[in-house]
Amino acid sequence: MLLRMLLQSWRYNIKRKLLAIITIFLAASLISALLAVSIDIGDKMAKELKSYGANILIQPASSAVLSLNNENKTALSAQDFLEQKELPNVKDIFWRNNIIGFAPLLTADVKAYHQNQQKEQYINILGTFFDHQIAVPDEDDYHTGQRIISPYWKVIGEWVDDMQEDNTAIIPALIGEQLAKSTLWHIGDQLTLYYKESDFSSKIQVQIKGILTTGGKEEQQLILPLSAVQNLLNLQGKIQAIKVSALTVPENELSRKARINADALSAEDYDRWYCTAYVSSISHQLEEAISGAVVRPIWQVAASEGVVIEKIQLLLAVVTLAAVIAAAMGIASLMTASIMERSKEIGLMKALGAYQWQIALLFYWEAVLSALIGGVIGCIAGWGLAKFIGIALFNTPLDFTWIVVPCVLLLSIVIAIIGTWLPTYRITKLYPIEVLYGRK
Structure with a gap:
């Protein structure tokens, strides 16, 4: 009997059912797209935020007291260095696949002689990798450098x-x-760089290939391949620091505790922290892998990643809640109008002995069927919308996780039930005799 009444309701009231399906469809498509974005936004935003630079700095242990923003003015002969042969160890940790890239650094003040201007002046040079091939275990063609970790x-x-x-x-x-502006040097100019310390002196010939804009202190430097600077400074196989760009998850209470004192964590918390891609846990593993090094997260970059991702996910949650509320109100309006139109039918069912729960069940089933149809179509549309959002924002489609489908169908049913509850409650106020005589 219930099935027959459902079929008749859909047959003679198809327009209002279609409106309910469209309402659910619009909400479901938006919710499914937002859920897909929310699930995949962490990795995509983390990769996108890598354009703001490295988030981990590796230095010799003796450099731990130096500020990240201050250049080291100590004579090179009095400094401690990292060994260049340690570089492959950066990719020899548990979270090696999260390491996007790294670049070694070696700086010094040298004398530069411009052949056309016929004058000398002291400048700061930086030796690093631009896009350099390096032997890394299990990766035959691995290359890294500033072009990878500093896309800005x-x-x-x-x-x-x-x-x-x-x-x-x-x-x-x-x-x-x-x-370049202060020296009036241009692309194509040739320089001779001189370096002298104690009894050692050397020089190299340099040609300017390009003008670099970074917004950082690199704009005041001459940047050369690492090997050339090492030869000039007589520091073959030595580096001062390594900048690392790693994919990390946002900081939370556990990572903040570990940041203060990882040894104070319980064994369970320590294992959970160590096996999660926090910037602090990756830094800890790098410190274990590289001899004589201290590894520090660049917290300005790392913290901004977590804050941005959390705010975006909160915004998505608010928009999803708004979609649920709006759809529920739409369903409530449609069901109220449907009940008012079918008041005589409801009165007749009551007069024939139908229980209140049986009548309510009829309307709930109508709403659930509309929710399932609209939810399935909405999932398909949401998948397409998520792909479009991914291409528009990240130039790559977002992954649509299949766990979204049951979640969206469940939310669609919840929307339908919430929207049907108030109109169904009004059924209890209908008296058969008043309805059948047209007084209501």
Whole structure:
């Protein structure tokens, strides 16, 4: 009997049912897209935020007291260095697949002589990897450098090609924009760099290939391949620091406790922290892998990643809740109008002995069927919307996790039941005799 009444209701009231399906469809498509975005937004935003630079800095243990923003003015002969042969160890940790890339750093003040201007001046040089191939276990063609970890670097002219070791007589280099303006050096100019400390002295020939804009202190430096700077400074196989870019999860209470004192964590909390890709746990593992190093997260970058992702996910949650409320109100309006139209039918069912719960069950089933149909179609549309959002924001489609489908169907049913509850409650106020005589 219930099935027959449902079929008749859909047959003679199809327009209002379609309106209910469309209401559920719109809400379900938006909710499914937002859920897909919310699930995948962490990885996508983490990759996107990597454009703001590295989030981990590795230095010799003796450099731990130095500020990240201060240049080391100590004479090179009095400094401690990291060994370049330790670089592959960066990719030899539990979270190796989260390491996007890294770049070694070696800086010094040297004397530069410009051949056309016929004058000398002291400048700061930086030796690093631009896009350099390096032997890493289990990765045959691994290359890394500033072009990977610092995509915000903008070059007018040519990038330096240091994929392989280059032993040419003239070393290619990039010049920072501010240094270029202050020295009036241009692309194509050749310089001679001199370095002298104690009894050692050397020089190299450099040609400017491009002008670099970063918004940082690199704009005041001349940037060369690492090997060229090592040869100039007589520091073969030595580096001062390593910048690492890693995919991390946002900080939470556990990671903040570990940040203060990881040894104070319980065994269970320590294992959970160590096996989660927090910036602090990745830094801890890097410190274990690299001899004589202290590893510190660059908290300005790491903290901003977590804050941005959390705010975006909160915004998605608010929009999802608003969609649920709006859809429930739409369903309530449609069901109220349906009940008013079918008041005589309801009065007749009551007069024939139908129980209140039987009448309510009829309307709930109508709403649930509408919810299931609208929810399934909405999931399909939401999948397409999520792909579009991913391409528009990240130039790559977002992954649609199948757990979204049952979640959206469940929410669609909840929306339908919530929207049907108040109109169904009004059924209890209908008296058969008043309805059948047309008084209500």
